[in-house]
Amino acid sequence: MGRNTRVVIVGAGHNGLVAAGYLARAELNVTVLERRNVIGGAAVTEEWFPGYSISTCSYICHILQKKVIDDLQLRKYGFHVYPIDPSRIHPFPNGKMVKLWHDDTRTSEDIRVISPHDADAWLEWADFWHRAVRILSDYYLTPPPSLAQLTDRFRAENEEEILETLLTVPLKDIINHYFESDEVKAMVSTGAFDMGDISAPGSAYITALYRYSAYREDTENYGIVRGGMGEITQSMARSAQAYGASIRTDAEVKRILIGNQGVTGVELVNGELLEADIVMSNADPKRTFLKLLNGSGLDTDFLGDIKSLKTESASAKFLCSLKELPDFSAYLGSEYDPKNLAMVCICPSLEYSEQSWIDSKNGKVSKTPIIQLQIPSVYDKTVAPEGHHVLSMWVYFVPSSVKDGSWSEVKQQFGEWLINEVCKYAPNFRDAIIDWTVLTPEDIEDRIGLTDGNIRHLDMVPQQMMSRRPLAGWSDYQTPVKGLYLCGAGTHPGGEVTGAPGHNAAHVVLEKLGLTV
Ligand SMILES: Cc1cc2nc3c(=O)[nH]c(=O)nc-3n(C[C@H](O)[C@H](O)[C@H](O)COP(=O)(O)OP(=O)(O)OC[C@H]3O[C@@H](n4cnc5c(N)ncnc54)[C@H](O)[C@@H]3O)c2cc1C
Numbered sequence: 001m002g003r004n005t006r007v008v009i010v011g012a013g014h015n016g017l018v019a020a021g022y023l024a025r026a027e028l029n030v031t032v033l034e035r036r037n038v039i040g041g042a043a044v045t046e047e048w049f050p051g052y053s054i055s056t057c058s059y060i061c062h063i064l065q066k067k068v069i070d071d072l073q074l075r076k077y078g079f080h081v082y083p084i085d086p087s088r089i090h091p092f093p094n095g096k097m098v099k100l101w102h103d104d105t106r107t108s109e110d111i112r113v114i115s116p117h118d119a120d121a122w123l124e125w126a127d128f129w130h131r132a133v134r135i136l137s138d139y140y141l142t143p144p145p146s147l148a149q150l151t152d153r154f155r156a157e158n159e160e161e162i163l164e165t166l167l168t169v170p171l172k173d174i175i176n177h178y179f180e181s182d183e184v185k186a187m188v189s190t191g192a193f194d195m196g197d198i199s200a201p202g203s204a205y206i207t208a209l210y211r212y213s214a215y216r217e218d219t220e221n222y223g224i225v226r227g228g229m230g231e232i233t234q235s236m237a238r239s240a241q242a243y244g245a246s247i248r249t250d251a252e253v254k255r256i257l258i259g260n261q262g263v264t265g266v267e268l269v270n271g272e273l274l275e276a277d278i279v280m281s282n283a284d285p286k287r288t289f290l291k292l293l294n295g296s297g298l299d300t301d302f303l304g305d306i307k308s309l310k311t312e313s314a315s316a317k318f319l320c321s322l323k324e325l326p327d328f329s330a331y332l333g334s335e336y337d338p339k340n341l342a343m344v345c346i347c348p349s350l351e352y353s354e355q356s357w358i359d360s361k362n363g364k365v366s367k368t369p370i371i372q373l374q375i376p377s378v379y380d381k382t383v384a385p386e387g388h389h390v391l392s393m394w395v396y397f398v399p400s401s402v403k404d405g406s407w408s409e410v411k412q413q414f415g416e417w418l419i420n421e422v423c424k425y426a427p428n429f430r431d432a433i434i435d436w437t438v439l440t441p442e443d444i445e446d447r448i449g450l451t452d453g454n455i456r457h458l459d460m461v462p463q464q465m466m467s468r469r470p471l472a473g474w475s476d477y478q479t480p481v482k483g484l485y486l487c488g489a490g491t492h493p494g495g496e497v498t499g500a501p502g503h504n505a506a507h508v509v510l511e512k513l514g515l516t517v
Pocket residue numbers: 010011012013014015016033034035036039040041042043056057058059060061062063251252253254282283284287292315316317394444448449450454455456457487488489490494495496497498501
């Protein structure tokens with residue numbers, strides 16, 4: 001096998017498309033099959049209301065790897081970011097507010113109004129994470145290191161204590177060590193996206209893995225994508241096609257086919273068979289092994305481990321069209337720049353954020369979910385009619401399924417509750433809305449194909465990260481079935497729109513074939 005190798009990629013999520021781009025660039029014969037009528041997976045823009053286009057799922061480009069952008073020439077194929085600074089504003093019910101700037105000193109000065117102690121602590125806090133992230137980020141575009149390798153590296157850099165703190169001290173304790181004010185504690189607690197249990201050891205480690213974005217150098221790639229997140233995947237598709245990849249939509253794979261020597265191809269839902277030397281699955285690990293392979297070629301231990309993978313962390317989306325902007329002047333003054341509304345985070349207290357996790361774990365729709373509100377049209381005029389806007393809220397934590405009842409019963413009420421909540425900060429919000437809808441975790445599962453609506457394919461918890469993602473012994477993108485690879489967010493370094501799993505998986509395939517790009 002070499003340049004004539006036939007590769008089928010199951011799924012046109014951004015990681016499938018990145019893998020396609022690298023493999024097509026190396027002149028392999030690449031076909032991408034997407035079950036939906038639109039490519040992109042969770043990085044997709046759709047016209048939710050006539051004339052109003054919204055990023056259905058992911059909404060902020062904060063961690064897409066520069067190497068991937070450059071290697072695949074995404075800017076040439078239409079990718080464009082409006083960098084945002086402040087990256088978020090955090091209004092609080094007591095009328096106070098913090099703006100989070102890329103410049104730590106500037107954020108610190110904002111915090112000084114709330115607490116001089118926390119203003120100084122902010123610089124020490126930022127330094128702690130910068131030092132952790134500087135080392136961890138080196139492992140983004142490589143297969144993951146073992147814990148022993150990671151420890152050696154931190155030790156070699158005289159930063160062993162940082163790793164020890166990350167692994168053993170819960171995030172909540174670190175927060176309480178640095179800060180005294182409720183506002184700043186609340187603000188920093190929102191960064192533990194998957195580790196809702198911020199009292200658990202390992203929650204700081206996971207936060208550090210996410211903080212790649214918060215402390216990245218290339219702020220020009222942090223922001224709102226022109227045309228929504230779907231333009232990332234459209235540019236990836238154009239790039240892959242220019243290198244010769246073929247991309248088919250409405251092409252759902254029913255089964256991955258295997259023979260004595262490993263993978264042989266795929267069967268589509270319409271009965272069509274496609275032969276392949278290599279199959280890469282962009283679908284999540286549970287879907288890949290339990291549905292598409294239906295357990296074939298796998299031993300019972302492996303299957304048991306796959307079934308036990310955690311997919312408990314879920315979130316919801318609220319999408320709406322607006323005839324005017326929500327009025328945050330109580331926080332920003334009457335003459336404020338609308339660009340401040342690009343990202344607004346609502347989380348009044350540390351207890352509030354903890355409660356949302358406790359409720360979701362117990363199958364309850366919380367009355368205290370963290371809300372990340374985004375109005376991309378303050379930058380991007382292409383997504384709404386002139387003078388109008390689109391707004392989305394990413395809401396976490398919510399249960400993947402509701403214990404006493406069902407999502408369909410509570411969905412409308414949940415949307416109404418979210419609107420009322422935002423009205424506490426921007427009183428005209430309800431009147432400004434033209435139309436709205438809510439996507440529950442069940443809707444996200446049906447639409448995007450994510451098991452349990454899990455936005456990162458698998459929970460990002462310490463036991464499912466680095467050399468244990470998706471499973472210990474299988475973090476190199478290969479699987480027990482020869483010729484079958486994983487390339488999605490269920491592999492290292494995990495979820496978010498990074499391009500990293502697709503990049504890494506493609507490079508493992510090329511190395512196996514003895515090819516370089
Ligand atoms: C609500 C929500 C909000 C988010 N917010 C952000 C954010 O703001 N920023 C950020 O960086 N990340 C965010 N994320 C996370 C990020 O979007 C995902 O982690 C990432 O997009 C996953 O990419 P992927 O390519 O690995 O997989 P996916 O995007 O899941 O793509 C998998 C693809 O495979 C297809 N597929 C599955 N089964 C089959 C089959 N049998 N046949 C053919 N095709 C199949 C699916 O249809 C899908 O297109 C968010 C995600 C969600 C859901």
